[in-house]
Amino acid sequence: GENVEQHPSTLSVQEGDSAVIKCTYSDSASNYFPWYKQELGKRPQLIIDIRSNVGEKKDQRIAVTLNKTAKHFSLHITETQPEDSAVYFCAASSRSGGGADGLTFGKGTHLIIQP
Amino acid sequence: GAVVSQHPSWVICKSGTSVKIECRSLDFQATTMFWYRQFPKQSLMLMATSNEGSKATYEQGVEKDKFLINHASLTLSTLTVTSAHPEDSSFYICSARWGGEETQYFGPGTRLLVL
Numbered sequence: 001g002e003n004v005e006q007h008p009s010t011l012s013v014q015e016g017d018s019a020v021i022k023c024t025y026s027d028s029a030s031n032y033f034p035w036y037k038q039e040l041g042k043r044p045q046l047i048i049d050i051r052s053n054v055g056e057k058k059d060q061r062i063a064v065t066l067n068k069t070a071k072h073f074s075l076h077i078t079e080t081q082p083e084d085s086a087v088y089f090c091a092a093s094s095r096s097g098g099g100a101d102g103l104t105f106g107k108g109t110h111l112i113i114q115p
Numbered sequence: 116g117a118v119v120s121q122h123p124s125w126v127i128c129k130s131g132t133s134v135k136i137e138c139r140s141l142d143f144q145a146t147t148m149f150w151y152r153q154f155p156k157q158s159l160m161l162m163a164t165s166n167e168g169s170k171a172t173y174e175q176g177v178e179k180d181k182f183l184i185n186h187a188s189l190t191l192s193t194l195t196v197t198s199a200h201p202e203d204s205s206f207y208i209c210s211a212r213w214g215g216e217e218t219q220y221f222g223p224g225t226r227l228l229v230l
Binding site: 001032034036041042043044045046049051089093101102103104105106107108 | 149151157158159160161164174175208210217218219220221222223224226
């Protein structure tokens with residue numbers, strides 16, 4: 001099955017600086033890579049996702065890059081703000097053949113924005 | 116749009132009893148629903164995938180006779196934890212998606228405490 005590794009486990013940055021979280025995956029059939037933000041005790045919220053036919057996607061301060069050859073993808077947050085503090089999870093899944101499948105999550109990164 | 120609800124939000128039960136958790140898609144028809152479990156300070160782990168009208172597919176290591184899943188309609192899936200034990204205490208989160216979409220929308224989760 002799929003295995004997703006995520007680093008770092010904790011990331012502390014100064015407000016206004018950029019934050020980068022990296023993930024690798026093992027299954028070359030994976031073709032969908034979402035990123036979720038989870039605040040304590042809350043549901044995961046989708047913040048951005050990328051599909052394997054795209055190398056980069058951006059949405060305001062958030063961007064994701066995907067390198068299929070190396071099987072890694074990264075989340076970039078620019079101009080960080082205190083409200084960005086949360087746990088971020090990367091995930092991967094494969095929808096090949098139209099079969100139903102779930103997400104394999106990384107272990108999460110606790111992002112701390114220092115004022 | 117794409118709202119998923121769960122009920123109850125939290126439940127405390129005695130060891131040996133059964134607990135039913137409901138997951139509903141409020142504004143779309145969920146052809147596929149997923150059940151995840153999250154222990155404190157850990158990642159989300161996929162338990163099972165359910166398609167409306169068919170049997171759920173369980174991940175390796177998840178006992179299908181202990182975690183009964185029913186997806187009787189396009190808007191409702193239920194997870195029943197049978198003969199619950201303290202080690203079943205966790206945060207149970209469902210997600211739902213429709214048709215050929217990859218995006219999963221998460222419910223708010225149910226916190227289960229087994230005494």
